[in-house]
Amino acid sequence: xxxxxxxxxxxxxxxxxNPTLQSALGKMKVGFPTKRAEAVAKLPEFDALRxxxxxxxxxxxxxxDWYLERFERRVNEAGGHVHWARTPEEAREIVLGIxxxxxxxxxxxGKSMIAEEIGLNAHLEKHAIEPVETDLGEYIIQLRNEAxxxxxxxxxxxxxxxxxxxxxxxxxxxxxxxxxxxPQSLVAEARxxxxxxxxEADVGITGANFLxxxxxxxxxxxxxxxxxxxxxxxxxxxxLASLEKIVPTLxxxxxxxxxxxxSATGQEMSVYTTFSTGPKRPSDLDGPGEYHVVLLDNGRSxxxxxxxxxxxxxxxxxxxxxxxxxxxxxxxxxxxxxxxxPMGAVLTPSLIxxxxxxxxxxxxxxxxxxxxxxxxxIPLPKMMRHYRAxxxxxxxxxxxxxxxxxxxxxxxxRPALYRFAAARAMSALGWLGRRHGSFFNLPLASGWTTTxxxxxxxxxxxxxxxxERRRAGGGR
Amino acid sequence: xxxxxxxxxxxxxxxxxxxxxxxxxxxxxxxxxxxxPRGQLPARAQGLDRAGLLDxxxxxxxxxxxxVARVRSAADVPAELARYxxxxxxxxxxxxxxxxxxxxxxxxxxxxxxxxxxxxxGEEGVGVTSACAAVAETATLMIxxxxxxxxxxxxxxxxxxxxxxxxxxxxxxxxxxxxLRAASAAPMAAATMxxxxxxxxxxxxxxDIEQKIEMGAHGPRRLHLIVVEDDAxx
Amino acid sequence: MSDTQTRARPRVGLFATCLVDLxxxxxxxxxxxxxxxSGCDVEVPEGQTCCGQPAFNSGDxxxxxxxxxxxxxMLEGYDYVVVPSGSCGGMIREHxxxxxAGDREWxxxxxxxxARTWELTAFLHEVRGLRIEGVRHDGVVTYHDSCxxxxxxxxxxQPRALLAGVAGATLKELPGAETCCGFGGxxxxxxxxxxxxxxxxxxxxxxxTGAGTLLAGDMGCLMNMAGKLKRMAMEQGARPxxxxxxxxxLAGMEQDAPPIGxxx
Numbered sequence: 020x021x022x023x024x025x026x027x028x029x030x031x032x033x034x035x036x037n038p039t040l041q042s043a044l045g046k047m048k049v050g051f052p053t054k055r056a057e058a059v060a061k062l063p064e065f066d067a068l069r070x071x072x073x074x075x076x077x078x079x080x081x082x083x084d085w086y087l088e089r090f091e092r093r094v095n096e097a098g099g100h101v102h103w104a105r106t107p108e109e110a111r112e113i114v115l116g117i118x119x120x121x122x123x124x125x126x127x128x129g130k131s132m133i134a135e136e137i138g139l140n141a142h143l144e145k146h147a148i149e150p151v152e153t154d155l156g157e158y159i160i161q162l163r164n165e166a167x168x169x170x171x172x173x174x175x176x177x178x179x180x181x182x183x184x185x186x187x188x189x190x191x192x193x194x195x196x197x198x199x200x201x202p203q204s205l206v207a208e209a210r211x212x213x214x215x216x217x218x219e220a221d222v223g224i225t226g227a228n229f230l231x232x233x234x235x236x237x238x239x240x241x242x243x244x245x246x247x248x249x250x251x252x253x254x255x256x257x258x259l260a261s262l263e264k265i266v267p268t269l270x271x272x273x274x275x276x277x278x279x280x281x282s283a284t285g286q287e288m289s290v291y292t293t294f295s296t297g298p299k300r301p302s303d304l305d306g307p308g309e310y311h312v313v314l315l316d317n318g319r320s321x322x323x324x325x326x327x328x329x330x331x332x333x334x335x336x337x338x339x340x341x342x343x344x345x346x347x348x349x350x351x352x353x354x355x356x357x358x359x360x361p362m363g364a365v366l367t368p369s370l371i372x373x374x375x376x377x378x379x380x381x382x383x384x385x386x387x388x389x390x391x392x393x394x395x396x397i398p399l400p401k402m403m404r405h406y407r408a409x410x411x412x413x414x415x416x417x418x419x420x421x422x423x424x425x426x427x428x429x430x431x432x433r434p435a436l437y438r439f440a441a442a443r444a445m446s447a448l449g450w451l452g453r454r455h456g457s458f459f460n461l462p463l464a465s466g467w468t469t470t471x472x473x474x475x476x477x478x479x480x481x482x483x484x485x486x487e488r489r490r491a492g493g494g495r
Numbered sequence: 496x497x498x499x500x501x502x503x504x505x506x507x508x509x510x511x512x513x514x515x516x517x518x519x520x521x522x523x524x525x526x527x528x529x530x531x532p533r534g535q536l537p538a539r540a541q542g543l544d545r546a547g548l549l550d551x552x553x554x555x556x557x558x559x560x561x562x563v564a565r566v567r568s569a570a571d572v573p574a575e576l577a578r579y580x581x582x583x584x585x586x587x588x589x590x591x592x593x594x595x596x597x598x599x600x601x602x603x604x605x606x607x608x609x610x611x612x613x614x615x616x617g618e619e620g621v622g623v624t625s626a627c628a629a630v631a632e633t634a635t636l637m638i639x640x641x642x643x644x645x646x647x648x649x650x651x652x653x654x655x656x657x658x659x660x661x662x663x664x665x666x667x668x669x670x671x672x673x674x675l676r677a678a679s680a681a682p683m684a685a686a687t688m689x690x691x692x693x694x695x696x697x698x699x700x701x702x703d704i705e706q707k708i709e710m711g712a713h714g715p716r717r718l719h720l721i722v723v724e725d726d727a728x729x
Numbered sequence: 730m731s732d733t734q735t736r737a738r739p740r741v742g743l744f745a746t747c748l749v750d751l752x753x754x755x756x757x758x759x760x761x762x763x764x765x766x767s768g769c770d771v772e773v774p775e776g777q778t779c780c781g782q783p784a785f786n787s788g789d790x791x792x793x794x795x796x797x798x799x800x801x802x803m804l805e806g807y808d809y810v811v812v813p814s815g816s817c818g819g820m821i822r823e824h825x826x827x828x829x830a831g832d833r834e835w836x837x838x839x840x841x842x843x844a845r846t847w848e849l850t851a852f853l854h855e856v857r858g859l860r861i862e863g864v865r866h867d868g869v870v871t872y873h874d875s876c877x878x879x880x881x882x883x884x885x886x887q888p889r890a891l892l893a894g895v896a897g898a899t900l901k902e903l904p905g906a907e908t909c910c911g912f913g914g915x916x917x918x919x920x921x922x923x924x925x926x927x928x929x930x931x932x933x934x935x936x937x938t939g940a941g942t943l944l945a946g947d948m949g950c951l952m953n954m955a956g957k958l959k960r961m962a963m964e965q966g967a968r969p970x971x972x973x974x975x976x977x978x979l980a981g982m983e984q985d986a987p988p989i990g991x992x993x
Contacts, residue, residue, distance in 0.1 A: 068535060085524055103497055206701060242712065248651070251650070267527060271534070273533075291694070293693050295690070297690060303640055323507060384909045384913025384914075385916075387877070388880070388909065411788035412788070432799065456992035457956065470925040474952045474956055481749055481753075481754035481756075485773045
C-alpha cells in the first residue's frame with residue numbers, strides 16, 4: 020500500500036471538511052470510550068492485568084527467537100506449515116503460491132491488518148484470484164475500494180446512509196425497492212451475500228491475534244464469526260501474522276484476552292475467540308485440509324533492542340485511536356497508511372521509515388490519553404518524541420519551525436537577553452492589544468489567529484514586576 | 496530451512512545483541528511452558544460453589560444476550576428445546592452434532608422434534624451442540640472440534656443451542672484449559688490440541704455500522720444454553 | 730527534608746513559567762500569595778526563562794538538556810519548587826530525570842529537583858493542606874483538566890478541593906474535561922486546522938455548561954480556549970465566558986487583571 024503519511028496535513032484537511040466522516044467520528048468518540056470505561060469499572064483487577072500483559076509481552080520479546088522456533092515445531096507436529104517472510108513481497112508470493120497450487124479462484128478473508136500491510140488484495144487480483152472480505156467493515160470498504168480507517172472498525176468513517184448507497188450500487192441484482200434504512204437490514208443483506216462466498220472459496224485467509232508457542236495454535240478474536248467460516252470451509256486456512264503475535268502459553272493468551280476486548284469494544288470477551296491448530300485431523304468432521312502460517316517480519320526484528328521495541332507489545336485493540344483527540348478530529352485515513360492513530364504514529368515510521376511518515380509523530384499534542392488507556396502500557400508519546408528527536412537530528416523538519424525553536428532555545432539560554440527582549444516585546448504587544456485584549460490577526464501566528472483570538476499580554480513581565488515590588492516593599 | 500527464516504532469526508539475535516539462547520535459559524523457558532503459570536484471576540470467578548458458578552454463568556450470559564434455561568436432568572432437555580423453539584417461532588427441525596453428551600439425552604421424549612445428526616447442512620436453521628466447558632467468568636462456552644463435534648455447527652446455523660452438563664461449568668478461563676488438558680492423555684501440545692477450540696461468548700454480532708450492535712452478523716443470531724443440573728450427564 | 734523540618738517556613742522557589750512571565754504576571758502574583766498563605770516563603774529565582782519543554786517535545790534534546798541544567802542550578806537549593814502549570818511542572822518532575830538519565834553528574838541533581846517540584850494546586854492541597862478562606866467568586870465556574878497535569882502529575886481533585894473553599898462559586902463539571910483542548914505547544918502551529926477542530930469542540934462543551942467562568946491550571950490551554958471562546962463570541966454571537974487561571978480565583982485576585990484575552 021502506497022503511503023501518503025507525509026501528506027498528513029493535507030489529508031487531515033480533507034477529513035475535517037468531510038461531513039460524513041465528522042458525523043461518524045462524533046459517534047465514535049463517545050461510543051468506544053464510554054463502553055471501555057464501563058467494562059474497566061466492572062473489573063477491579065484490570066490495571067493489575069495490564070501490568071501482567073505488559074510483562075508477558077516483554078518476556079516474549081526478550082526470547083522471541085526461541086518462542087518462534089517452538090511455535091514452528093508445534094505447527095509442524097500438527098501437520099501445518101510455517102512460512103517465514105522478511106518483506107511484504109515475500110509474504111505475498113507465499114500466499115499466491117499456496118493459492119496457485121490449490122488452483123484457487125476465490126479466497127475469503129477474515130480481517131487482517133497484515134494483509135493490508137502487504138497489499139495482499141491487489142496482488143491476488145493481479146493474478147486473477149478474487150479476494151472476498153468477510154468482516155462486515157472490511158467488506159464495506161472493499162466495495163468502496165478504500166483502506167480501513169481504523170484497526171478494529173475498518174468502516175468507522177462511514178455513516179449508515181453512505182453504506183446503504185454502496186450496497187445499492189454493489190448489489191444491483193437485488194430489488195431496488197428493498198428497504199435498507201435500518202442497520203439490521205444492511206447486516207442481513209451482507210450476511211446473505213457472503214454466506215454463498217464462504218462455500219465458494221478455495222482458500223480462507225485470516226489474521227492472528229496471538230500465536231501460542233505451547234500448542235502451535237493461531238488465535239483470532241471476532242464478534243461476527245466471519246473468521247471462523249473463512250477458515251473452516253475452504254481447502255486451506257492461511258494465517259497471516261507478524262512475529263510479535265507470539266505468546267508462550269494458553270494461560271498467557273488468557274491474561275491478555277482479559278484486557279483485549281475490554282480495551283477494544285468494551286466487551287468482557289469478544290463473541291468468538293478461536294484457537295486453530297494445524298489442518299483438520301483425519302477423523303474430524305470438518306475443517307481445512309491445509310494449515311499455513313505466514314510469519315512476517317517487515318522491519319519488526321530491527322526494532323528489538325531499540326527505543327521502539329515496546330511498540331511490539333501492541334495487541335491492536337484500537338483503544339489509543341478510540342481515545343485520541345487528533346484521530347477523533349481527522350479520522351484514520353489522514354494517517355496515510357495501514358495503521359492510524361497513536362499506535363500508527365509510532366508503528367508507521369518504524370515500518371516504512373520516518374522519512375516516509377514525518378508528520379505522524381508530530382501530529383500529537385502529547386496529551387497522554389493514549390498511553391493512559393493502552394492495555395499493554397506502551398509509552399506512545401515517549402516513542403513519538405524519540406521519532407521527533409531522530410527527525411531533529413536528521414534535520415527532516417521544516418526550516419521555519421527549526422529556526423523558530425532554535426531561536427527560542429538560544430534566547431532561553433541567555434536570561435539577561437531574554438529578559439531584555441521579553442520586556443520590550445511584551446510591552447509592545449501589551450500596548451497594541453490594550454483596547455481589545457487580544458489580537459484578531461498576528462502575522463507570525465496566522466495559523467492561530469485565523470480561527471482564534473490571540474490573547475494579549477498584560478504588558479510587563481512577571482519577573483520585572485516581582486523584582487520591582489520586592490525592591491519597593493520587601494514583600495507583597 | 497529457508498533463507499528468510501535464517502535471516503529473520505539471525506536479525507532478531509543481532510538486534511537483541513546475543514546468539515541463540517544458552518541451555519540454562521532454554522530450560523527455564525521449557526519449564527515455563529510446561530508449568531504454564533496462571534496470571535491474576537478475577538476475584539469474581541473464584542471460590543464459587545456449584546450454585547454460585549451457575550448464578551454467575553447465568554448473569555454473565557444474559558449480559559451477552561445468551562438465554563439460559565436450567566433443567567434438572569437430561570430427560571428434561573427435549574421438552575426445554577421444544578419450548579425454546581416454539582417461543583422463538585422456530586421450526587422443530589434441528590441439526591445436531593453427533594456428540595456423545597447429546598447421545599445421552601432421550602430425544603424420543605419429544606417426538607415433535609425432527610433431528611438430523613451429523614455435520615450442518617449449511618442452511619440457516621437450528622444447530623444443537625454440547626460444550627466441553629463453560630466459563631462462568633464471562634459466560635464463555637468452550638467447544639472443541641473432533642470426530643463427533645463439527646466446528647461449523649457453531650457458526651452455520653442461525654440459532655445455536657448448547658446442552659451443557661452443570662459439572663462442566665468452571666470459574667475462570669484457565670480452569671477450562673485445565674479441563675481440556677486433562678482430557679488429553681499426553682501433555683498439551685499441537686498433537687493433542689483439538690484442531691479448533693471455539694470460545695463462544697454470546698451470539699454473533701457486529702458493530703461495524705455506526706457502532707450500533709446488530710445481532711447475527713455471520714454466525715448464529717441466537718444462542719440458547721440449556722444447563723443440566725444433575726450429574727448423570729457429566 | 731531536614732531543612733523543612735527545622736525551619737518553620739519552607740523556602741519555595743516559584744518557577745513562574747515563560748507564559749506567565751510574558752503574558753500573565755497576575756498568575757505569578759496569585760501563585761505567590763497562595764504559597765505564602767500556605768505558610769511558605771516564596772522566592773522567584775533570578776534568570777528564569779523556559780523549562781525547555783518546546784525543545785524537548787520537538788526532539789531537540791541537546792537544547793532541552795541545556796535548559797534543564799540551567800533550571801536545575803537555579804532551583805536545586807529550595808525546599809520546594811512550585812510551578813503554576815502542570816505542563817512545565819511535568820517537564821521538570823517527569824522529563825528532566827529522563828532527559829538527563831545518562832549523565833552521571835546531572836542525573837542525581839535532576840532527580841533531586843524533580844522530587845521537590847510540585848504543580849501549584851497539588852502543592853497547596855497535598856503538601857500544605859491549604860484551606861481557602863475569605864475568598865468570594867459569585868457564579869458558576871467550570872474546570873478544564875490540562876493534560877500534563879492530569880496524566881503526568883495526577884492533578885484532578887486538588888484544584889476542585891481548593892475551589893470548594895471559594896464562597897459563592899458553584900463548580901459545574903465540564904463534559905470531556907479530560908480531553909485535550911488542542912493546544913499542544915507547537916502542535917497548534919504545525920497543525921492549526923486540527924487544533925482548531927479540537928478547541929472548537931472544547932469551546933462548545935464549555936458553553937453548554939452555562940458557566941460564566943472557565944478555569945484551568947495551564948496558561949497554554951487557557952490562552953487557546955480563551956482565544957477560541959472570544960472569537961466565537963465575536964463572530965457567532967456566542968455567550969462570552971471569562972477565562973482565568975485557577976490561581977487568580979483561589980487567591981481572590983480577580984480584580985487585579987481582566988480575564989485572559991479581555992481588556993480592562
